[in-house]
Amino acid sequence: MSTPKILDPPPTTLAQPPLPPVTRKVRKGRQSWRRAFRRDWQLYSLALLPLVFFVVFRYLPMIGNVIAFRRFRPGGSIFGEYWVGLRYVKMFLSDPTFWDVFTNTLILGGLTLLVCFPLPIVLALLLNEVRTRYLKRFVQSVSYLPHFLSIVIVAGMIMQMLSVDGVVNQLVNALGGEPSAFLQKPEWFRTIYVSSEAWQTVGWGTILYLAALTTIDQDLYEAARIDGANRWRQTWHVTLPGIRPTMMTLLILNIGTFMAVGFEKILLIYNPLTYETADVISTYVYRVGIVSGNLSYAAAIGLFESVIGLVLVLSANFISRRTVGTSLW
């Protein structure tokens, strides 16, 4: 890392020199803010720029969410024209289509989480067992490729492969099955979406685990071997606990964001025949809110989604902290 200049403490902080670091031992109990500042002002100063970033670029625009409760007209005031109370909230709560797409979102997000969370771990562990360095590197390199492809291309490929004379149906044919138009069948949509999602994300997802794997102390393996543990037990007792913090952090984050299923991809591969299973909140909001300029309605649903996401991540974090001791904060 370069540019240490930015890290200089701002002149306004306390003039007192830092206490000797020996006192750094955490002392539970009531500490006054003054003492905390005196001791850790350098740390606080490091947090200053990021905090400015969050306030300016994240919290300031959030005021715009007020249009969920005010009537917004495109081109009028960006904070809306007048108060309408919970009108837009009532609007979507009483909209049967909303509940359909809500259910679809939960199912699709849940399935994606179920499949796409564990697969990278498995792949990372498999890669970790490869002894030939070049082979390992090659497999890694290849498995990252799908991450770089534009969704538009991926969607095009999905359609090509699933068409009646596409690769998949050729296989079905060879196995004596009846070819079918998978993309027109609502019962197939979830499988198609989740597997394409897995194809795209699994390789890329291994990166974090591979990075975490490098932090595991080799001596632990040594010790396990001396205890007579075979590879399988080493993996179970050393490797997995070693990457557990990473796993838990990712799991919590994934749970928190699983409502945000891939909008663009769904938009490109769904069709009216599969709306029944494919239509999710974001695509619905896009059709009803964005296309026709009904941004207040979109904002109300967006807030609703946010609250759910926040609740999910809080509960996941709570459970994780209670059971395995890993927490986001």
Added chain:
Amino acid sequence: MVTLDALRRPTRRKPGIRPTRGYRAFQVVNAIVLTGVVVVTLYPFINIVARSMSDQASIISGEVNLLPKGFNVTSYEHVMSDSMFWRNYRNTVYYTFVATSVALILTTTYAYVLSKKHLKGRTFLVAVAVFTMFFNGGLIPNYVLVTSLGLKNSVWAIALPNAISVFNLLVMKAFFESLPTDLEEAAAVDGLSTYGILLRIVLPLSKAIVATMVLFYAVSFWNSWFSAFLYMDRQELFPVTVYLRNLIAGSTGAEFAGAIAETDEAQVDATIKSVTIVLTTLPILTVYPFIQRYFVSGIMLGAVKG
């Protein structure tokens, strides 16, 4: 980004005891599984490369599979002779470099602060970040903000609003927390300031995660198009992704009441699309094997030991 002294050879894993039969069988199965992964992932990619070197008629008649048909590179010449393509390409490199640097500095410093469990107000600082994962301001307030800060048509419109990804932040924080604290404590006893500890002790131990972050941020900035699309008014300022998106998505999704204007109908050649995809994806693919060495290195281990 990553300091050069880190280019030491990664320490090799210690030779283990003789593998058992079961483990050898596993190795074979493993190799087969991984080969399967390679084949499945590679197929569409080879297909794109093949398409980029084929003629249009063969692509449309569905003849192009793994090998180019009607081999020619005229489409490459065509795309590469477009000065706007190169201009946008340069923009992408520049934007990616600046934005990644900014993001790395802010994310590292904040993650480091958050990783200090004893810090008073730490929970609040984490909450400030996590909250923004779920609540955001929506398109128009963001646009108004960037415009009124005067960032439009500059690299800062891309770099600043996306400087911290909370996801990356928390991953990095988790990594810092898992570092052994004895080295830091020792350095503190030696009278090193917090900044010194971060720069000279923590970061050298964290090459794996820094490399990962460089890759994550660089890839996301390289591939991003929306901020540029929103905040850039002149095509000389566009990154190549906007150029690419216009080629690929330009002719889809048209739905108007009545007729589509006659001049807008023509489609872009499938070959041109493929060429542009190959050319935009290539550099990041060639860069990252160099970053990758840090993932598999045992540098951390060596540092703690000695």
Added chain:
Amino acid sequence: MFLRSRRRAVAAAASALALTLGLTACGDDSDPAEELSANRAGAMESYNVGDQFKATEPISFSMLYNNHPNYPLKNDWLFWQELTKRTNVTLEPSAVPLSDYEQKRSVLISAGDAPLIIPKTYHPQENAFVSSGAILPVSDYIDLMPNFKDKIAKWNMAPEINGLRQSDGKFYLLPGLHEKPWQDYSLVVRTDILQELGLQTPKTWDEVYTMLKAMKARYPDLYPFTDRYSQPKPTANLWNILGSSYGAPGGWGFNHATWDAAAGKYFYTAASPQWKAWVEYLNKLVSEKLLDPESFTQTDDQARSKLATGKSFVITGNAQALVNDYRPDLSKNPAAKLVKIPLPVGPAGEVNPAPRTENGVMISSKAKDNKNFVAMMQFIDWLFYSDSGQEFARWGIEGTTFTRDASGKPQLADDVNVIGLHPNAPKHLQKDFGFYNGIFAYGGKPELVQSFFSPEEQEYQAVVGARQPAPWVAPPPAPFTDEEREQATLWETTLRDYVDQQTLRFILGQRPLSEWDAYVNELKSKNMDQYMELQQKAYDRYKKEHG
């Protein structure tokens, strides 16, 4: 049948007349235009039909620019230079990729950051921006636009213009104007297969069915008809042209409410017997394996590939698709002959379903405070609506990009290419000169609109152009108020989704047509009746308030 459509046409003519009177009655009062003494900088003192507009001083206007990937914007285009030379106006384009043009336009207008001139807007896209006052009610200022007024009067376009009016009686969009409706899309057929089977070119949809039957009999293993334009809505073009022939257009031409001129009221398009009739027709094609069921979901490339490899013989498309896509795709098969056949006729009779208005220009209301406002309106009037402006935008400069033949008709210069007319020419009219640009060149007299057409396309247009304009393309105004529109868009989304879904299921045979009545009831449970009530209310209110 014949009698009914005759009566309908008469009624349409009568209501059109009434509306023309209404137009003059409600006056487009010139009051706002007279208060413009502070905004006349650069404007011409006297500017009339036939005049060349030239600003009295150099001025410039900001403009949103829809950047087409096929001819990306270049600042050194001859178009810009010559435009400035002729009019003293410099346009400052803000380039937006075509792929996401609508989104950026919406953000810019909403954030109050929009350029003055906002082109490429398709009615009713402007509706969303009306209530906030961000867009200029251009109807207040058309006295500044002599060519626009002249064309509307000369070509009898008052009914079309009235259709653009909002609940305040004003319109906010300057649409492209065609003297004659121009139906570009139709069926493209392999005529060599027709010859092989000894068939004539089909004239009606029934004959299309017979033709497909014959093709299937000879080639039982393939689907003779496959179609494209299924992203994002299923076969949006086929549903439009077929639906139009039955009097209930779907797809690209879909409107929830269609005007029934004979009954003098609106009906819900997708619950009408006409809609059911064409759904039955398509269902027949699918169940007899004449129409590829994948048509409704496949990508354009997939459809083209089937045509190219001889897996099918019929597809829909327009002149451009024929020349640029299908023929090159099939070039490997020299025996193959493709022709765009005149739009087959259906129960609605020989109608031309194309509207005479098309995409147009919105103007930011900020423009009104600009000191060059009057000059700007004159400029827009000249460039988009005068004969010389339209010719300039389409053909370019005489002696450089085109020449005139003995009769004065423009001919493309030999070293210039456009839509494959001079394939080996070194320069391209769009890419290298910036003319024939979708933003500036559209509409006009038939001679102009068709001037690039090949002889075969002119022949096609002669047939289709002779047909009567469809009675529903210029419905009477029934604009929603702001609050109504908010409610209506919610209902519309749900209804539209359901219509698309169930129509497709009927066509594919996933739902028997005997359940049609159940389907109509389901639409009712999705607020169809309330929607139509709202529509009728809006129609009555407008009629009462604005004549």
